[in-house]
Amino acid sequence: MPNNYIHRTIEAKLDEMYGNFPSILVTGSRQSGKSTVLQYITNNKNQKINEVSLDDINERIMAIEDPEGFLRVHGVPLIIDEFQYAPNLLSYIKIKIDDARKNEMFGDGTQVGTLYYLTGSQIFETMENITESLAGRIGIIDLYPLSTREIYNLPEEIFIPDIDILKKKQPLKYEYMNNVFDRIFRGSYPELYKNNKISLEAYFSSYLRTYLERDVRKIINIQDEPKFMKFISSMAARTGQEFNASDIAKDIGVDSETITKWTGVLSNTYIIFLLQPHMNNNVGRIIKRPKIYFMDTGLACYLTGYVSSETLQRSAYSGQIFETYIISEIIKSYTNNQRDPRKHLYYYRDNNGKEIDLLIIHEDNIYPVEIKKGANPGKDGIKNFDVVNRFEMNCPNGIVICLTKDIHAIDENNYMIPIEYI
Numbered sequence: 001m002p003n004n005y006i007h008r009t010i011e012a013k014l015d016e017m018y019g020n021f022p023s024i025l026v027t028g029s030r031q032s033g034k035s036t037v038l039q040y041i042t043n044n045k046n047q048k049i050n051e052v053s054l055d056d057i058n059e060r061i062m063a064i065e066d067p068e069g070f071l072r073v074h075g076v077p078l079i080i081d082e083f084q085y086a087p088n089l090l091s092y093i094k095i096k097i098d099d100a101r102k103n104e105m106f107g108d109g110t111q112v113g114t115l116y117y118l119t120g121s122q123i124f125e126t127m128e129n130i131t132e133s134l135a136g137r138i139g140i141i142d143l144y145p146l147s148t149r150e151i152y153n154l155p156e157e158i159f160i161p162d163i164d165i166l167k168k169k170q171p172l173k174y175e176y177m178n179n180v181f182d183r184i185f186r187g188s189y190p191e192l193y194k195n196n197k198i199s200l201e202a203y204f205s206s207y208l209r210t211y212l213e214r215d216v217r218k219i220i221n222i223q224d225e226p227k228f229m230k231f232i233s234s235m236a237a238r239t240g241q242e243f244n245a246s247d248i249a250k251d252i253g254v255d256s257e258t259i260t261k262w263t264g265v266l267s268n269t270y271i272i273f274l275l276q277p278h279m280n281n282n283v284g285r286i287i288k289r290p291k292i293y294f295m296d297t298g299l300a301c302y303l304t305g306y307v308s309s310e311t312l313q314r315s316a317y318s319g320q321i322f323e324t325y326i327i328s329e330i331i332k333s334y335t336n337n338q339r340d341p342r343k344h345l346y347y348y349r350d351n352n353g354k355e356i357d358l359l360i361i362h363e364d365n366i367y368p369v370e371i372k373k374g375a376n377p378g379k380d381g382i383k384n385f386d387v388v389n390r391f392e393m394n395c396p397n398g399i400v401i402c403l404t405k406d407i408h409a410i411d412e413n414n415y416m417i418p419i420e421y422i
Contacts, residue, residue, distance in 0.1 A: 004194045005040060008033065009149070009156040009336035010141050014041045021139035022097040023116040025130065028143035029270035029295065030211055033190040034119040035081050037143070042077070042117070049117075050074050053081035055214065060085050067092045076115040084120045085218070090133035097137050121215060122269055144270060144295050145188035147332040148172060148422070158344075159333045159422055161360055161367035161399045163415055167407065171420035177313065177403060180419065184325045185309035187298015204302040208232075215269050220261065227252055231262055235272065235292060236303035240320035240327075242289045242349075243274065270295060273331055278346035278359045280391050287349040295332075297325045323357060323371045326401055329422045330358070354384045366391055368398040375403040382414045 010026075017024050018041060026034040035051070042049045052074055054060045063070045063086035071078075071092055083089060093116050100112045118138075130138060149156040152172060160166075175183075185200075186192055192203060212225065222228050231252050238248070243263065245256040252259065266272045274290035294300035300321060306312045312321065327345075334341040344362065349355040358369040368388050370381040381400035388395045398414040401422065408416045 005036070006033075006146060006150060006190055006193060007153060008037045008040075008143070009147070010037060010143060010338075011041060013141060013338050014038070017114070017139040017141075018045065019111075019113045021114060021137070022100065022112050023093060023118065023134060023138040024114055025118045025120065025138055025140045026143050027120045027140065027270075029145065030121045030215060031189050031191060031207065032143050032145045032270070034121075034143055035079060036190065038079055038117045038119065042079070047077060049077045049079060051079040051081070054085040055082050063089055071096060077113070077117065078115070079117040079119070081119050082121060082214075083118045084122045090130065094133050094137065097134075122219060141338065142270075142335045144328075144332050144335060146190055146193065147188070147329055147336060148183065149333075150336075151183075151188070151193060156333055156336055158337050158339055158362075159330045159360070160362050161369055161397070161417075162362070162365070163397045163399070163407075166399075166415075166417060166421050169421055171418065172422075174405060174418070174420055178309070180403070181309040181313040181318070184297045184321060185301050185306065185312050187296045187301070188328075189296060189298065192298070200298065200302065204299055207299070211269070211271075216265060219265055219269075227254060228262065231259065232266065232271075233303045235263070235266060236294055236300040237317075238292050239272075239294045239300050239324045241292060242287065243292050244289060271299070273328070273341070275327065275345060275347050275358075276342065278348050278391075287351070291347055293324050293327050293331070295328050297321055297328065300324065319373050322373045326371045326419065326422060327358065330360075333422070348384075348387060350387075354387055356384050356387065359388070361393075364394055366393040366395050368395070370398075370400045372400055372402040375405070377402050377416065379410060381416075382410055385414060 014024065014037065026038060028034050052059050054063055067086065067089045070089070097112070097115060100115060103110060104112050147156055149172070154170060154172065192198060216222060216228065231248065234248055234251050245259040249256045249259045267274055271294065273293045273295055275293055276290050277286055277288055279286060301312055304317060306315065312318060331341045331345065334344060344360060346359045347357060348359055356368045357371045360367045360369060366388055368385045372381050377400050382398055385398045399417045400410065401417050401419055404416045404418050406418065410416060
């Protein structure tokens with residue numbers, strides 16, 4: 001691999017799966033580094049492996065029209081990039097795997113190992129076909145773009161707000177606010193860190209064009225592409241806010257049902273994460289709408305028209321994009337360690353106006369988390385934390401993630417935590 005390869009947290013899990021699953025699937029947004037990390041793992045095993053991308057129209061046609069011939073031509077082991085373009089391949093892959101298993105058991109005893117490595121950037125169609133065809137024959141890993149810990153080559157574990165755990169954690173290097181917003185503005189796609197000279201405008205323009213042509217049009221029939229682009233820009237402007245289909249529909253000029261459908265597309269192609277509200281019978285009326293979070297802050301900044309990190313930092317958008325950055329980093333810490341963030345991460349808001357940015361559930365504990373752009377939010381950051389007392393769960397402590405330089409106690413149960421500890 002080239003010297004500028006950036007190590008990924010999922011390498012450990014891929015290494016564990018290697019040889020133990022006859023097929024491995026890495027799913028994630030386009031250009032998140034799926035095929036690169038697979039190449040790294042297989043190269044480290046000194047395994048000769050073929051690779052084919054179904055973005056190539058000729059390969060795609062062959063995979064669709066003659067799947068058996070396609071697999072015979074390319075042999076095994078084989079990486080198939082963007083395999084969702086030819087979902088019919090899965091039943092033929094199943095046959096190849098079952099034949100190899102029979103040979104191992106009743107034939108010459110050759111171990112099956114890992115025969116096929118798949119990547120895909122569309123989760124719903126992909127998962128449905130995988131469940132039907134390769135159940136029990138495949139290991140599955142999700143991959144978002146780079147986390148900050150991956151960028152700086154630091155160990156990455158799931159983010160747990162327990163103060164005793166945080167005090168033992170290796171923090172990121174302390175940076176001034178300007179540098180933090182430079183990173184937020186740049187985003188987290190690997191290519192932007194392999195090639196520092198690349199124009200952000202050129203990169204994101206090309207990314208969106210590819211995304212529309214190869215992902216969105218495959219999933220839905222967009223009759224008015226400018227409206228879809230206006231929609232995704234409107235969603236970027238609402239990152240960190242509650243999803244309200246009716247409000248967005250009015251801005252775009254389509255109906256709410258279309259907005260809900262398009263939002264599903266963004267979620268299922270890993271562009272956004274919908275953070276669900278925490279439901280509890282012991283509290284009052286709870287807002288039930290999810291909150292929108294873009295999983296790449298650079299893409300969100302591009303879509304909302306910011307041209308520099310300086311203008312971003314001074315803007316009214318800075319608070320919500322800062323929150324988006326923190327939430328997306330925490331989400332990545334869970335997915336990178338093969339934990340489903342939907343089972344651990346929530347937010348809280350009720351009709352009385354009480355809101356908590358993030359609730360993290362770990363084992364039998366619940367931790368309230370607030371996110372503030374300032375360096376000394378004080379007790380204002382914990383004013384709603386008392387809500388968790390009604391959840392009938394143990395709450396060891398709460399935290400406010402902010403731009404403070406060191407860990408500080410706010411009171412006996414709550415702490416200010418520098419962003420370097422995410």
